[in-house]
Amino acid sequence: MVDHQTTVMQIIQAMAAKGWRITEQRKRLATLFAGAEGYLSPKDVYEYMKLQYSTVSFDTVYRNLRMLSEMGVLEQFYFNEGLKFRASCLKHHHHHLICVQCEKTVTFDFCPMNYVPDLPGDYSILNHRFEVFGYCPDCIVKTSGLDGEPS
Numbered sequence: 001m002v003d004h005q006t007t008v009m010q011i012i013q014a015m016a017a018k019g020w021r022i023t024e025q026r027k028r029l030a031t032l033f034a035g036a037e038g039y040l041s042p043k044d045v046y047e048y049m050k051l052q053y054s055t056v057s058f059d060t061v062y063r064n065l066r067m068l069s070e071m072g073v074l075e076q077f078y079f080n081e082g083l084k085f086r087a088s089c090l091k092h093h094h095h096h097l098i099c100v101q102c103e104k105t106v107t108f109d110f111c112p113m114n115y116v117p118d119l120p121g122d123y124s125i126l127n128h129r130f131e132v133f134g135y136c137p138d139c140i141v142k143t144s145g146l147d148g149e150p151s
Contacts, residue, residue: 039084
């Protein structure tokens with residue numbers, strides 16, 4: 001498991017590698033994601049940043065989230081409520097099982113790309129993602145109806 005400070009440093013190093021100025025706001029953003037237990041919406045991040053930096057705009061927060069995601073230090077997921085982000089695990093390659101109700105996420109190391117025989121075209125693959133969405137065992141128990149499926 002990667003510790004909080006290591007994650008902060010990985011995010012800051014990625015910013016610096018792209019030529020970003022390392023401001024206090026960006027350090028705070030890295031710290032927020034390093035310490036987050038789950039996923040954060042752009043609105044969550046904006047409200048957090050606004051407490052410390054009253055002049056920060058939602059557009060600035062959103063633009064930084066998008067660029068951090070493009071850099072690979074944040075992962076973005078689409079849930080029913082919209083787009084959410086969390087810090088990427090840069091230590092090893094893995095994929096996710098994600099509960100659509102509570103957003104609990106379990107990582108697994110199996111990679112389906114190892115079993116794709118031939119991809120069309122002459123692509124040079126840079127990166128890929130594989131997420132499986134469903135209901136975790138806790139949410140199935142809490143919300144199951146007579147048919148055993150979450151209601």
